[in-house]
Amino acid sequence: MRIRTKLLLILLALALPPLVAISFYALREGRLLGDELAAKAAVSYRHAAEQELALMVDLIGEDLNDNRRLMELSVALLAQESRAALTGPAAGEDAARTAEEFDAAGGLPPGLAPLPDYPVPATAQALSVSRPRGTTLAQGQAARLAGLLPTMDMLRAKLTDNMLWAYVALPDGLMASFPGHGRMPEGYDPRDRPWYTEALSRREAAWSILVDASTGRLTATVSTPVTAADGRLLGVAAIDAPLEAMLPESDLSRRWGEGVKALLVRRAETAGGQALEVIGTQNFLSTALTWNTPLAPEPFAAEDPAAADRLVAAIASKRPVQMPLGLGGQDFFAVFKPFPDTPAGLLVLVPREAVLRQADTAEASILARTQGMLAVVVAGSLLAVAGAVVLASLGSRAVTKPVTALCEAAGKLAQGDLDSRAPVSGRDELAHLAMTFNAMAPKLAERLRLKQDMLLAMEVQQNLLPSAPPSLPGLDVAGSTRFCDETGGDYFDFLTIEGDGQGGLDVIVGDATGHGIAAALFMATGRALLRGGRAGRADPAGLISLANALLCRDTMDSGRFLTLFYLRLAGGGLAPAGHLEWARAGHDPALVYDPASDTFGELMGPGLPLGVLPDYAYEGQSHPGLKPGQVLALGTDGIWEARNPSGEMYGKDRFRAVIRANAKAPAADILAAAHKDVADFQAGAPRDDDITLVIVKADVA
Numbered sequence: 027m028r029i030r031t032k033l034l035l036i037l038l039a040l041a042l043p044p045l046v047a048i049s050f051y052a053l054r055e056g057r058l059l060g061d062e063l064a065a066k067a068a069v070s071y072r073h074a075a076e077q078e079l080a081l082m083v084d085l086i087g088e089d090l091n092d093n094r095r096l097m098e099l100s101v102a103l104l105a106q107e108s109r110a111a112l113t114g115p116a117a118g119e120d121a122a123r124t125a126e127e128f129d130a131a132g133g134l135p136p137g138l139a140p141l142p143d144y145p146v147p148a149t150a151q152a153l154s155v156s157r158p159r160g161t162t163l164a165q166g167q168a169a170r171l172a173g174l175l176p177t178m179d180m181l182r183a184k185l186t187d188n189m190l191w192a193y194v195a196l197p198d199g200l201m202a203s204f205p206g207h208g209r210m211p212e213g214y215d216p217r218d219r220p221w222y223t224e225a226l227s228r229r230e231a232a233w234s235i236l237v238d239a240s241t242g243r244l245t246a247t248v249s250t251p252v253t254a255a256d257g258r259l260l261g262v263a264a265i266d267a268p269l270e271a272m273l274p275e276s277d278l279s280r281r282w283g284e285g286v287k288a289l290l291v292r293r294a295e296t297a298g299g300q301a302l303e304v305i306g307t308q309n310f311l312s313t314a315l316t317w318n319t320p321l322a323p324e325p326f327a328a329e330d331p332a333a334a335d336r337l338v339a340a341i342a343s344k345r346p347v348q349m350p351l352g353l354g355g356q357d358f359f360a361v362f363k364p365f366p367d368t369p370a371g372l373l374v375l376v377p378r379e380a381v382l383r384q385a386d387t388a389e390a391s392i393l394a395r396t397q398g399m400l401a402v403v404v405a406g407s408l409l410a411v412a413g414a415v416v417l418a419s420l421g422s423r424a425v426t427k428p429v430t431a432l433c434e435a436a437g438k439l440a441q442g443d444l445d446s447r448a449p450v451s452g453r454d455e456l457a458h459l460a461m462t463f464n465a466m467a468p469k470l471a472e473r474l475r476l477k478q479d480m481l482l483a484m485e486v487q488q489n490l491l492p493s494a495p496p497s498l499p500g501l502d503v504a505g506s507t508r509f510c511d512e513t514g515g516d517y518f519d520f521l522t523i524e525g526d527g528q529g530g531l532d533v534i535v536g537d538a539t540g541h542g543i544a545a546a547l548f549m550a551t552g553r554a555l556l557r558g559g560r561a562g563r564a565d566p567a568g569l570i571s572l573a574n575a576l577l578c579r580d581t582m583d584s585g586r587f588l589t590l591f592y593l594r595l596a597g598g599g600l601a602p603a604g605h606l607e608w609a610r611a612g613h614d615p616a617l618v619y620d621p622a623s624d625t626f627g628e629l630m631g632p633g634l635p636l637g638v639l640p641d642y643a644y645e646g647q648s649h650p651g652l653k654p655g656q657v658l659a660l661g662t663d664g665i666w667e668a669r670n671p672s673g674e675m676y677g678k679d680r681f682r683a684v685i686r687a688n689a690k691a692p693a694a695d696i697l698a699a700a701h702k703d704v705a706d707f708q709a710g711a712p713r714d715d716d717i718t719l720v721i722v723k724a725d726v727a
Contacts, residue, residue: 045410056399063392080348080361083374086288087363090372093188093272094365097248097265098231100181100189105263107177108194108252111170112260122172125156128208138206145190145241146207150179154206158199158215171202178204181265190238190245190266194252195222197259209240216262221249225262233368235269235292235305244269244305244323246368269306285377287358291326292370293341300338302326305370328353337362341369351375431460490553492520495693498531500600501652504693505533505720508701508713515545515588516662516716517553521560523594530597530604532566533720536590537613537662541716544586552577552588552636566592566609567646570636574611578640587635589613591660600724601651609644611636616660617682620653621689626682652724657689657696660722664715668704671711676704693721 127135133147134140141148153175155168171194178192182205193203195216216222219239224232231250238245249264269290290306303323328334329352340347344364351360357378364371431449438446448460495503507516515538523530534556538548555573564572570592577588590611597604608616612635615628631647652658661681668676681700688699700719 049404049406049410053404056396059396061396063396079359079374079376080346083346083361083363083372086374087372090272090365093267094233094248096185097188097246097267097272098250100185101231101248101250101263101265104174104177104181104192104194104265105250105252107174108171108263109254109260111173112167112196112252113254114170114173122153122155122168122202123206125154125203125208125210128154128206129210133208141205144205144207145243146209148205148207150182150205152206153178153202153204154208155200155202156210156214157201158217159213161199167196167198167200168202171196171200174202175204185265185267187271188267190241190243190268190271192263192265194261194263195219196261207240211239214239221247221264222262225249225251225264226259233365235368235370238266246272285356285380287375289326289373289375290370291337291341291373292323292368293338294323302328302334302337329355333360337371337373340364341371350378490550491518496520496522496531498595499598500725501531501595501598502693502723502725503531503533503721504697505718506697506701507716507718509541509716510664510713511542513543513546514541514716515539515549516664516718517549518660518718518720519553519556521557523596531595531599532560533593533595533660533722534590535593535613535660535662535718535720536588537664537716537718538588539586548581548586548588551580552590556592565646566594566607567644570609570611570633571642571644574636574638574642574644575640577637581637582640587612587637589635591616591629593629593658593660595651595722597651599651599722601653604651606649606651607646608648609633609646611644612638614661614663614666616658617685618649618652619657619659619682619685619689621655621657621686622653624686626685652722654724654726655689656724657685657693658722659685659696659700659719661700661719662715662717664713664717665700665704665719667715668708668713668717669711670707670709676707680707693723696721696723 123135123138128147134149138149138151141150153172155171174194181192182189191203191205191207193201193216195201197217199215199217201216220234220236221232224234229251231248234247234249236245236247237243245266246269247264247266249262252260252263254260288308289304291302291304293300294303302325304326305323326334326337328337333349333351336347336349340362341364344366346361346363348359348361351358353375358375359378360373360375362371362373434448436446436448447464450457450460450464491507492505495505503520505518505520507514507518509516517534517536517538519532519534521532521534523532536549536552538545538552552573555576556569559569559572570590581587588611591613592609592611593616594607595604596607599606606629608629608631610629610631610633612633615630618627618629619625620627629647629649631645633644634642659681666676666678666681670676680703684700684703685696688696691699697719700721701717704717
């Protein structure tokens, strides 16, 4: 490749990255701005749509409350007139017919004209009276109730479709209904009906949603007690309204499109607890826009049980609620408004796409404008790149010669000639590049020497570690150290006890502060002091006390320290003849796992790290020897403090799990499994600390 071409590439490498970075930044920020504006617009439109829907449902609820108040005023008037009729003289019997007379005539008794558009044969010319089976019709009371005919007829004219029946029931079971009709079910007793019991329980107007006894239709019934001036109960007055007549007409589909649903739901007791039932629906696709009520309540089959529970709670608390709801495989935005005094409410469902239609349109418009802006930015960036290429090509012609010299010098340096230098001429950037090159070569040589020194230090430190585990009767021992740099501050050692006669062994694990050359030197000093102190045959506590005193003389002012766990397998370390002795110098306790009981124990004990207080006296600890199958693990905190890419620590629970899972394997396999599990957990994350682990396993006989 020609030098001019190389220089062209160099110039492009210098010019293009900033240009590409700026272009990328502009594209990225433009896209983020567009996305942010689109998201905010979508949220704003969605919030406005939700508020509008909630307002419309509130208006429907207000219309329903108007109907409710009208019905309550009507039943209050009926109760007032009933009080006057029941405490005054009888008005006559001609206006009252028994329900049996209607049934016997197969519709209407002779002389009565039918009332059109009623679900059963009925007449507006007479009341019908009924009584529970086994009771006697009280003619005097029936005659008094007959005097309510003008009042009930007037209420029917005022309420029109909002009134199905008006009736008054007395405490003895006698009941007068208007319009007059038959078809009362077998065993019917008004005193057992919810409208009667609720009115007596509340002592005021009460609402009930129930199935009409004569027509089988769902009705909204308002009832109120009728009392004399002295508070004596005279009866209960009630008015039935067809459920669909109580609900106002409202075409939500004009605003929200097809798919809008309105449901009248109520809370019901089931074997599994409380659930919702649908007692009325409105079909907005129909031109009539009328409410439909099923012959029997239908279960509310929400796809999310939590959403149904939330609606049940809203009915119980009498509070409106807005929420997403899945129904019939479709996502809706639901607005629920409870009815006062009844365990029911109005649920309006609008398809999610209808609520989000405006938001999606606004979002798409903003994104389209953003894409147009980004296209302009891309075109400008490409033109700028093309211009940079042309300028770099022209500029390369003027600097061919110094570049050639620089390439020759670089070639020599690449072949190992660290004395190679490039000629420097002029004061331009190429001259500065040549000077930089000339300054780089000595530094490169210095770094190579430093690298060689580090490799030598690593070799020396590796030689300080045991090359192979000791061979002890009944014990399987393995240990290793993995540094995070070329050298580190972790340390382990195996020292046989001479003259023990039973295969005794000292196992030492230490961790100097930090890592690298300084930590390695500190570790080597501690190792030498411990090995030198063993000549006096001291116990572990005495050895580390001596090493601590000597170490503090040289390093106390440095702020460095060394944690250490000195374990002695006395008498072979196996139970019952042998036992464990140890002393801790601020190091994590050793773990002892017993597969027979699946339990972990810790070899605890007090002790400060070495190098903190020169006169500190360390305490020795002891424990029975290892039993067959038991595993002793002694490591540094680089294991459980290892972190994965998300910053989570490995922890001792995972370490114990590895020991438990591999307890039957040889010590070397347990060691390898622990290192592999830590590496898998880190998933390529940089290692921050050295890792040292020693495994001592008692062989199974």
